[in-house]
Amino acid sequence: MRIMVRTDGDLIVEATPDIGYVHRGCEKIAESRNLIKNIPMLERPNIADSSHLNWSYIAPIEELQKVEVPERGRYIRTILCEINRIASHLYGMAIMAGIFSGHTTMYMFGFGDRELFLDLAEMLTGARMTFSFFPPGGVRRDLPRGFKEKLLDTLNYLERHLVAVDRIFVNNPVFIARARGVGILRKEDAIKLGVVGPVLRGSGVPCDVRKDAPYGAYDKVDFEIPTFKEGDSLSRWLVRFEEIKQSMAILRQAIRDIPEGPIARKSPIVVPKGEAIGRIESCRGEINHYVVGTGSDKPYRVKMNTGSFKNLPALPFLLKGARIGDMPIIYGSLDYWPVEADR
Amino acid sequence: MSVVAPFWEGLKHVFKKTFTVKHPYQRHELPDGYRGRHVLYLDRCTGCGICAWICPEKCITMVSLADQRIYPQNPEKRFPQYWYVRCCFCHFCTDYCPTAALDYTKDYDLAEYEKELIIWSPERLSKIPERYAEYRTKFHGWAGVDHVPKT
Numbered sequence: 001m002r003i004m005v006r007t008d009g010d011l012i013v014e015a016t017p018d019i020g021y022v023h024r025g026c027e028k029i030a031e032s033r034n035l036i037k038n039i040p041m042l043e044r045p046n047i048a049d050s051s052h053l054n055w056s057y058i059a060p061i062e063e064l065q066k067v068e069v070p071e072r073g074r075y076i077r078t079i080l081c082e083i084n085r086i087a088s089h090l091y092g093m094a095i096m097a098g099i100f101s102g103h104t105t106m107y108m109f110g111f112g113d114r115e116l117f118l119d120l121a122e123m124l125t126g127a128r129m130t131f132s133f134f135p136p137g138g139v140r141r142d143l144p145r146g147f148k149e150k151l152l153d154t155l156n157y158l159e160r161h162l163v164a165v166d167r168i169f170v171n172n173p174v175f176i177a178r179a180r181g182v183g184i185l186r187k188e189d190a191i192k193l194g195v196v197g198p199v200l201r202g203s204g205v206p207c208d209v210r211k212d213a214p215y216g217a218y219d220k221v222d223f224e225i226p227t228f229k230e231g232d233s234l235s236r237w238l239v240r241f242e243e244i245k246q247s248m249a250i251l252r253q254a255i256r257d258i259p260e261g262p263i264a265r266k267s268p269i270v271v272p273k274g275e276a277i278g279r280i281e282s283c284r285g286e287i288n289h290y291v292v293g294t295g296s297d298k299p300y301r302v303k304m305n306t307g308s309f310k311n312l313p314a315l316p317f318l319l320k321g322a323r324i325g326d327m328p329i330i331y332g333s334l335d336y337w338p339v340e341a342d343r
Numbered sequence: 344m345s346v347v348a349p350f351w352e353g354l355k356h357v358f359k360k361t362f363t364v365k366h367p368y369q370r371h372e373l374p375d376g377y378r379g380r381h382v383l384y385l386d387r388c389t390g391c392g393i394c395a396w397i398c399p400e401k402c403i404t405m406v407s408l409a410d411q412r413i414y415p416q417n418p419e420k421r422f423p424q425y426w427y428v429r430c431c432f433c434h435f436c437t438d439y440c441p442t443a444a445l446d447y448t449k450d451y452d453l454a455e456y457e458k459e460l461i462i463w464s465p466e467r468l469s470k471i472p473e474r475y476a477e478y479r480t481k482f483h484g485w486a487g488v489d490h491v492p493k494t
Contacts (some may be wrong), residue, residue: 033399034397036397036399036435037397037398037399037435038399039399039433040399040400040431040433040435041399105349105353119374122373122374122377123374123376125378126374126376126377126378126434126447127378127432127433130431130433132433132434132435140438141376144374144375144376164352167348167349167352168348168349168352172349
């Protein structure tokens with residue numbers, strides 16, 4: 001993405017984001033390919049968040065096929081998605097505090113801890129980032145032997161390590177001075193601009209698809225939606241920090257309550273006639289796939305609407321009136337993923 | 344907020360092990376079921392071509408083998424050939440194979456200097472990779488890595 005900025009001295013008068021440099025035409029390609037073959041391609045736009053993109057594409061197809069995922073399959077999907085959410089939030093926190101704010105230690109902490117969650121995902125799916133793990137009807141593999149112990153070990157470690165992160169960064173006067181009061185998005189503006197995910201929750205709106213329209217096993221686990229009233233860059237960073245703790249709580253409950261049974265049901269390799277929408281809460285906000293089927297093995301139309309694209313209108317709004325030096329921290333706090341927005 | 348706390352955290356890290364792995368002499372230990380390159384069991388493959396059909400990246404071509412061996416289940420000797428430039432390691436081919444002729448391996452070092460070498464013929468795919476490294480490493484994250492000599 002290129003940001004064209006008009007300035008008056010140090011103050012930004014107008015900022016225009018110019019997107020589309022990594023546009024790959026996924027939606028058009030998806031019309032000419034089998035629905036299974038679309039899975040690896042449609043999760044590539046956001047490799048840090050691939051399981052949510054996969055689920056969001058598969059959910060409307062399952063709705064059209066009238067295939068219900070078995071309960072164990074739904075739990076495994078939830079577990080993988082929460083592992084992915086922690087990894088992605090650690091990535092976002094590390095990028096904002098590490099690269100855009102200059103705290104190299106947070107960068108190393110975030111990426112070091114993220115590696116453990118990539119290892120967990122690798123153990124479960126066989127791949128580190130692009131899992132292609134949810135075909136229509138369920139999941140591809142059951143939980144491997146020793147996974148539960150390794151997951152609990154990792155969660156115990158992260159719980160201890162988040163205390164260190166809290167001590168060094170959350171209460172760090174330098175970081176607070178850098179991020180507090182910068183890029184304030186008030187509640188009314190956030191709702192008007194239509195932003196989603198941690199950006200919306202950082203402005204004090206408790207909106208989360210996992211609570212509003214539960215999918216997977218989210219109706220069976222107990223968790224909270226962290227919100228902050230301030231709406232500045234620090235609160236958007238803190239939402240991610242608090243969400244990691246909630247994801248850890250979800251993982252602990254899911255691995256404890258996971259039922260026995262089949263992990264997948266048979267589903268036809270056909271998109272039946274009709275149209276459906278998938279709603280999934282990804283790491284960067286609500287994500288939708290609109291799928292139209294005509295009864296062939298290829299979808300007639302796939303429309304993606306991703307969290308980064310919905311959060312993009314906030315960028316020129318927040319940059320207007322800000323200082324040039326605050327631009328990186330505002331951009332970093334949105335956790336913008338260019339490929340996901342350009343598709 | 345005390346200024347001492349970050350320094351204390353930093354000091355603790357001085358006594359921890361390193362995170363660096365000297366690849367390729369030391370290797371990260373991979374879990375079972377890791378989706379590396381494929382292995383092809385020539386005595387099971389019937390040459391049905393489902394792997395080539397399901398491949399999202401179109402990296403599989405069905406080719407005829409020119410060797411003298413007779414494959415009773417596959418009289419036309421048609422086997423998959425992989426072009427690893429395109430492969431995205433989704434392993435749908437392995438999952439969709441009706442006779443389990445394809446399998447996962449932990450081999451992921453597939454870079455080559457010659458363009459032709461990245462095309463893996465059925466004979467080359469059928470070789471199960473031997474253990475290559477002098478050392479295998481176990482990554483602990485919080486405690487650095489352990490270098491375990493290969494036994």
